[in-house]
Amino acid sequence: MNPTQLLGRGLACLPAVLVLTAAGTASPAGLTAPALPVPVVQVCTGFQTEAFAPGLNATPRQVAGRGEGELTSCLPFGDSLPASGRVTSTMSGVMTCVGGTRTRETTITWDDGGSSTLEESGGVESPVGGRRAAVFKGKILSGRFAGATTVTTRTLSPLPKPPCATETGLTEAAGPLTVEITHLP
Incomplete structure (x- = not known):
């Protein structure tokens, strides 16, 4: 095959090479996987008061409670x-005055009228720094952010010793509240 014939065959293939090259430069953008949604961590702070029946004392016993806060x-x-x-x-x-475990169902009514219903469980922990906190981990079952995970922490004030030493026990406690919600937008 002479050089002219070889050059002719090369030029004949040139359109195919240009098409493949153009397709190759365009294809990475077309083959890129869609970006995955990034979880949003929303942290809400406030204050909560809780009432216990029977009151918390030194004896572990079945206790029911109700909390309200902002x-x-x-x-x-x-x-x-x-x-x-x-x-x-x-x-x-x-529960007792110094610990125990509990489950709780919480409803948050948001400022725009929406709501979230959480189911959580946990107990008293002593995080770094020696302060005690009631820490609950769970999930939002329904409403806004359904399926999101939650961590709720209520910082505990030093408990008054006299009520904890009685049979009646401590019937009310209050403190700062933090709710952390991890959800997909």
Whole structure:
């Protein structure tokens, strides 16, 4: 085959090479997997008061409780995220003044009228720094952010010793509240 014939065959293949090259440069963008949604961690802070029946004392016993409070600041917030909410919860478990475990169902009524129903369980922990906190982990069962995971922490004030030493026990406690919600936008 002479050089002219070889060059002719090369030129004949040139359109196919150009098409494949152009397709190759365009295909990485077309083959890129869609970006996965990034979880949003929303942290709401506020204050909660809880009442216990029977009261908490030194003896482990089955206790029922009810809590009410306000979430006054949620970050981030924006178009689809609330800025605040009202919290109500019911709980039960074997508890004492110094610990125990419990399950609780919480409803948050958000500032825009929406709501979330959480189911959580946990107990008293002593995080770094020696302060005690009631820590609950769970999930949002229904309403806004359904399926999201939650961590709720209520910082415990030093407990007054006299009520804990009586049979009646401590019937009410209050403290700062933090609710962390991890969800997909």
